[in-house]
Amino acid sequence: xxxxxxxxxxxxxxxMLIYDxxxxxxxxxxxxxxxxxxxxxWLINNTIQNLTELGKPVEFGFLVEPSSYDINQxxxxxxxxxxxxxxxxxxxxxxxxxxxxxxITATVVGVLVGVLRLSxxxxxxxxxxxxxxxxxxxxxxLWIVLAMAILIESLPAPRAFxxxxxxxxxxxxxxxxxTNRGIYIPEPLFSRSLGDVHIxxxxxxxxxxxxxxxxxxxxxxxxxxxxxxxAARANAVxxxxxxxxxxxxxxLGILFIPMIALLVALGFHLGYPELKGFNFKGGTHxxxxxxxxxxxxxxxxxxxxxxxxxxxxxxxxxxQTEAAAALGLRPGKIMRLxxxxxxxxxxxxxxxxxxxxxxxxxxxxxxxxxxxxxxxxGGITMNQTGRELECILMxxxxxxxxxxxxxxxxxxxxxxxxxxxx
Amino acid sequence: MKKSVFxxxxxxxxLAAGAVAAGTLDDVKARGKLNCGVSTGLVGFAAPDANxxxxxxDVTVCRAVAAAVLNDASAVExxxxxxxxxxxxxxxxxxxxxxRNTTWTFxxxxxxxxxxxxxxxxxxxxxxxxxDLGVSSAKELDGATVCIQTGTTTxxxxxxxxxxNNISYExxxxxxxAEAQQQYLAGACDVYTTDASGLAATRATFESPxxxxxxxxxxxxxxxxxxxRHGDNEWGDVVRWTLNAMITAEELGVTSANMGELAAGxxxxxxxxxxxxxxxxxxxxxxxxxxxxxxLAVGGNYGEIFEKNIGESTPIGLARGLNAQWTDGGLLYxxxxx
Ligand SMILES: N[C@@H](CCC(=O)N[C@@H](CS)C(=O)NCC(=O)O)C(=O)O
Numbered sequence: 233x234x235x236x237x238x239x240x241x242x243x244x245x246x247x248m249l250i251y252d253x254x255x256x257x258x259x260x261x262x263x264x265x266x267x268x269x270x271x272x273x274w275l276i277n278n279t280i281q282n283l284t285e286l287g288k289p290v291e292f293g294f295l296v297e298p299s300s301y302d303i304n305q306x307x308x309x310x311x312x313x314x315x316x317x318x319x320x321x322x323x324x325x326x327x328x329x330x331x332x333x334x335x336i337t338a339t340v341v342g343v344l345v346g347v348l349r350l351s352x353x354x355x356x357x358x359x360x361x362x363x364x365x366x367x368x369x370x371x372x373x374l375w376i377v378l379a380m381a382i383l384i385e386s387l388p389a390p391r392a393f394x395x396x397x398x399x400x401x402x403x404x405x406x407x408x409x410x411t412n413r414g415i416y417i418p419e420p421l422f423s424r425s426l427g428d429v430h431i432x433x434x435x436x437x438x439x440x441x442x443x444x445x446x447x448x449x450x451x452x453x454x455x456x457x458x459x460x461x462x463a464a465r466a467n468a469v470x471x472x473x474x475x476x477x478x479x480x481x482x483x484l485g486i487l488f489i490p491m492i493a494l495l496v497a498l499g500f501h502l503g504y505p506e507l508k509g510f511n512f513k514g515g516t517h518x519x520x521x522x523x524x525x526x527x528x529x530x531x532x533x534x535x536x537x538x539x540x541x542x543x544x545x546x547x548x549x550x551x552q553t554e555a556a557a558a559l560g561l562r563p564g565k566i567m568r569l570x571x572x573x574x575x576x577x578x579x580x581x582x583x584x585x586x587x588x589x590x591x592x593x594x595x596x597x598x599x600x601x602x603x604x605x606x607x608x609x610g611g612i613t614m615n616q617t618g619r620e621l622e623c624i625l626m627x628x629x630x631x632x633x634x635x636x637x638x639x640x641x642x643x644x645x646x647x648x649x650x651x652x653x654x
Numbered sequence: 655m656k657k658s659v660f661x662x663x664x665x666x667x668x669l670a671a672g673a674v675a676a677g678t679l680d681d682v683k684a685r686g687k688l689n690c691g692v693s694t695g696l697v698g699f700a701a702p703d704a705n706x707x708x709x710x711x712d713v714t715v716c717r718a719v720a721a722a723v724l725n726d727a728s729a730v731e732x733x734x735x736x737x738x739x740x741x742x743x744x745x746x747x748x749x750x751x752x753x754r755n756t757t758w759t760f761x762x763x764x765x766x767x768x769x770x771x772x773x774x775x776x777x778x779x780x781x782x783x784x785x786d787l788g789v790s791s792a793k794e795l796d797g798a799t800v801c802i803q804t805g806t807t808t809x810x811x812x813x814x815x816x817x818x819n820n821i822s823y824e825x826x827x828x829x830x831x832a833e834a835q836q837q838y839l840a841g842a843c844d845v846y847t848t849d850a851s852g853l854a855a856t857r858a859t860f861e862s863p864x865x866x867x868x869x870x871x872x873x874x875x876x877x878x879x880x881x882x883r884h885g886d887n888e889w890g891d892v893v894r895w896t897l898n899a900m901i902t903a904e905e906l907g908v909t910s911a912n913m914g915e916l917a918a919g920x921x922x923x924x925x926x927x928x929x930x931x932x933x934x935x936x937x938x939x940x941x942x943x944x945x946x947x948x949x950l951a952v953g954g955n956y957g958e959i960f961e962k963n964i965g966e967s968t969p970i971g972l973a974r975g976l977n978a979q980w981t982d983g984g985l986l987y988x989x990x991x992x
Contacts, residue, residue, distance in 0.1 A: 287767055289883075300810045302825050312813035389841030391787075412842050413824075417755045472890055510844045511824065512796040520842070521826075598804070607804075612827070615738055615805035618745075618766040 244389055283621060294617045295320075296436070301612050303603045306517055308439050316613045317436035323608030324630055330525050330604065330632070331591040335643035338590060342537025347567060349542050360538070367535035373596050375528035380600040382518040387412040393507050402505075409505050409512050414519040415514045416505035423499030451494050508603045521602035525594065533590045540582045544575035576649050584642040588635050594643075595631070603632055662953050678750050678882070678889035679723065679940055687729050692736040692747035693971040694830045698855040698964040699755060708732045711963040712753040714953045715774060715880050719896050721948040722941055732886040738805035741766055744883060751893055753853035753880045755849055757807045762888045767884040771894035774879050774956075776985050778872035778978040779811050780850035782857060787844060792871040796821035803827075808848050814887035824927065831856060849876050851964065851972060858969040871974050887933055892939055899946040902928055903955035907977050910954035928991045935991060956986065 247382060249259045278292055299319040301313050307325045349360040367375070388400035388412050402409045409416040426443035462479055470476040505515030548571050556566040597604040598611055605627060614623035682688050692700035692712055695949070698887075700710040713732070715866050721727040735743050735754060743749050755777075756762075758770040781902045782788050792815070802809050804827040816823050826843050828834040835856055838846040846853065850872060857863045880897060882890050903909070908916055917929045926932035930943030939945065953959045960977065978984025 302813045302816075302823075304825050304827075312817060373661055383836060384842045391841060400912045412840060421705055509796065513797070598827075598829065601804075603827065607827065611738065612809065614809065615741070616761075618741065618761075620742065 258516040262271050288618070290621055292622055294448050294613075294619050294622070297617075299613065301343035303608065304601075305522065305603055315436045316609075317616070319613060320605060320609035320626070320630075321437055323603055325589075325603035326602065327594055327597075327604040327630075328634070329605075330522060330594050330597065330602065331527065333526050334529040334533065334594065335587050335591045336524065338533040341530060343541050345538035346541025348544070349538060350545060364535045364538050367532050367538075372528060372532040373534065373599060376525055376596055376599055379524035379528045380520065383524055384412045385518070387520075389413070390507060390511050393512075395608050397581070407502075407504050409507075409515075410514070411509050412520065413511065414517055414521075414523065416517050418502040418515070419516040421501055422501045425498065446493060447498070448450070451490050455487050457491055459483050462486065462555075467614060490546055519602075521597070521600040524600050525597055525602050529590050529593055533586050536586050536589075537583065540579055540586070541575070544577075544579035547572055547578045580642065580646045580649060584639055584646075586645060587638050587642065591634055591638060592631060661961060678886050679711055679892055682889075686724060687731050688716065688720040688724065688747045688751075688944050689733055690719070691732045691733045691735045691740055691743050691752040691754055692716065693754050693831065694736055696755065696831050696852055696855050697859050698968065698970045699851070700732075700753070710961070711959060712755065712880075714959050714963070715753040715893075715897060718752070718900065718952045720948040722896050722899075722945040723892060724987055725948060727948075727952045736805070737803045738829060740805075741768070744768065744881070747883075750889070751882045756853060756876050756881060756925045757849075757876045758763070758881075759807060759880065762881075765932060768881045769884050769886075769890045770879050770881045772879050772897045773877040773985075774897055775851060775877075777849045777851050777876040777878050779808055779847060779874040779876055780853050780872055781869040782846045782853045782866055783844060783869060784841075784866050789801075789869065795818055795823060797823065798844040799824040799844045800847055801826045801828055801836060801840070802847055803831065804829060806848070807874065807876065810848055812847055815873045831912060835859070849878065851878075851970075851986055854972055855964065855970050858971070862886055863969075888940060890925070892941070895939060896949050898955040898988040898991075899928060899949045900959065901979075901986050901990055903931055903946075903950050904957040904986075905981065905988065908955055910950060910958060913947060913950050916981050917944075924991055933992075 240645055247465035249255050295317040296315050298313050299316045300312050301319070302320060303310055305326055306322055307329065308322060310322050324563055330554050337582055345360050345363060348356050349364065367463050387410055388478060390409075390413060392398060392400040393402070393411070394408065407418050426447060428442050430438060430440055432438040466477050466479045472643075475649075503514045505512040507513075539649075547568075552574070553566055554571055556570040557563075561569065593605060595606040595610075598607045603606075609630075610627045614620055617623075690713075692708065692710075696702040696710070698710055700708060700712045708730075716732065717727040720730045733743060733749050735749070735752070740752055740756065741762075744752050753774075755775075756770075757777075758773065762768055763770055766817050781792050781795070789795065795816075799814060800823050802812055802825055809825070810928055811829070812823070812825065826837060828837060831848070831852065834846055834848075837843055839860070846856070848856075848866065853868055857866050857868075860866060865929050880893055902924075904930065908923065908925060908928065913929070915966055916925055917931065919931050920926060923932060927935055928946050930936050930946060934943070936943040936945045953962065957974075957979075960972075960974065962969060964972045968971060974982070974984060976985045978986065980987040
């Protein structure tokens with residue numbers, strides 16, 4: 233008894249693309265997309281044509297020419313005879329250094345400030361508010377320049393450390409020198425070093441990986457793994473018997489003894505900075521351009537992170553705190569064990585954009601002469617070769633890649649935190 | 655990010671579009687104002703004075719061109735540029751010319767596509783150190799921290815010099831002369847290096863210039879001169895011959911004092927051609943006959959401008975040296991006005 237007839241087959245007419253609501257939005261999108269692509273094509277075509285007419289066709293050959301300039305902060309060996317590509321690579325590493333340092337510091341400071349801002353202590357709460365408002369509302373460039381100016385003007389020049397009537401002295405038992413050219417700290421050295429592995433031969437992207445570092449990481453990883461196993465066993469014992477065996481000395485032993493043995497085997501010692509000639513030699517030199525940039529970027533971003541953290545905490549209903557308190561937990565533990573883990577869900581997504589902002593803001597480095605990728609590829613290389621288009625395109629690509637990587641990592645972390653939630 | 659890629663492409667497209675436009679002379683006339691790129695501030699060469707008026711050796715070139723083309727030495731929009739921004743400013747058409755301690759090099763001429771119209775100061779790169787550092791030669795600077803302006807030839811010469819002498823240094827790249835001065839005075843660098851004329855000009859503004867010495871080494875050739883974009887020869891000619899008019903005037907003894915008298919006509923045909931009482935040189939340039947008279951009315955001939963802004967009677971105290979007329983053993987040599 234099925235008398236259902238097929239609905240009359242509608243003939244598709246072209247006008248339906250506009251009048252039929254089923255297709256209309258599609259049509260508009262396709263037209264907009266074509267328009268956008270045409271505009272883009274016109275722009276690209278125009279640019280290439282104009283550059284060619286100008287006698288500057290788009291080409292990347294300049295990247296393998298010698299750069300002819302020096303870079304002060306070098307994480308890898310580099311001379312002015314190396315290529316522009318290598319100079320850019322060193323710049324990229326410098327960008328990553330300040331971005332990583334900045335993100336870590338900003339997170340630590342931001343979480344601290346965000347939590348303290350909610351403190352019941354009136355004075356602490358107010359101080360944190362002042363901090364947040366001050367840093368949030370002044371452009372970061374000014375903070376960077378200010379930090380640099382303070383470092384340069386208030387600290388002694390290396391000259392002041394010299395001679396009989398030296399007006400400045402080194403700190404911490406003569407191991408650290410604080411000068412207006414930066415801070416010199418002891419550096420780790422290995423007298424029985426395992427050497428380096430060279431990667432990528434002689435190319436511009438070649439770099440060395442220290443085998444000492446790898447050894448240290450492996451031992452550290454193994455120790456942590458062993459510690460986990462011990463803790464898991466302790467948990468099992470506790471489950472079974474109700475008594476938790478004391479394991480802290482075992483844990484400490486597992487962590488430190490293999491590491492110390494390894495360091496002794498490698499001949500670990502510290503190299504101290506020493507005033508020689510115009511400057512301190514030896515030790516690790518944290519240039520004041522790095523310090524200024526790092527400080528300013530992380531304090532600035534920390535102000536935003538603090539607000540995010542505060543918002544995240546406030547988003548957790550106060551019943552949670554009360555319930556935790558009723559269980560007898562102390563305020564510190566309530567925060568650490570109950571509130572923060574839940575707040576993380578709210579906190580992490582906006583945190584990603586702050587990390588991205590910090591990384592992108594690091595391109596202001598040239599204001600203090602920090603040789604990041606904007607300073608090398610987008611600065612000196614671009615200026616000396618006149619390849620604006622090529623350099624800017626590569627620069628954008630680099631920042632895009634960095635930003636996408638940060639996003640990917642943070643999104644992965646976000647997923648993990650979300651899964652824990654029940 | 656997509657948006658900024660797009661905007662970036664737009665800017666660059668605009669940059670390239672501006673760059674191919676010729677006919678700068680007509681543009682300037684139509685605009686009634688000359689856009690001239692100068693330093694951000696280097697006393698004696700280009701810096702605003704107490705009243706905010708731009709003055710200096712390079713500034714006078716801008717004013718002279720404006721006087722020749724627009725009959726008004728004050729019809730100039732001075733655009734401060736750093737070592738880094740200057741070439742983009744010129745290539746994009748933001749400025750019509752640069753008069754800014756810029757060294758004429760092969761790659762800037764040929765590869766960056768600029769046209770240097772001549773040399774208004776023959777210079778070389780020098781080093782300045784505090785006297786109490788006790789350094790007497792640049793070769794003693796092993797391990798020193800050196801302040802340099804980025805985007806300059808200075809940066810490249812410095813790398814070459816230290817490399818070829820097998821000594822090391824720590825570069826501190828800086829954008830403007832003012833910042834470099836601040837860092838140098840605070841002792842954040844031991845040495846400041848740039849064109850020797852720039853060092854002299856910078857030192858002259860110090861509280862106690864006597865505490866700083868210029869080292870004897872001059873490590874490079876730095877012929878500094880005004881430049882325009884490649885491919886606009888009419889405009890290039892105007893700027894070139896404005897500069898040459900100032901140099902020729904000195905050679906011929908035409909000064910701001912006697913110009914009025916000489917402009918009535920003299921027995922020297924070249925002076926007459928220069929001042930427009932004979933021949934049609936001005937017309938050939940696309941200007942009127944008195945163009946050079948107006949150029950010279952701005953600050954006099956080359957020698958007068960030199961003496962007034964950077965010469966030995968000023969705090970900067972530069973000697974003519976290489977910048978004397980060829981007749982006095984220098985390198986200044988203008989092609990003839992005929
Ligand atoms: N002549 C060199 C250096 C030019 C340069 O940077 N000059 C400095 C000082 S001599 C300057 O004009 N500084 C003023 C400023 O920073 O705006 C070049 O063309 O690359």
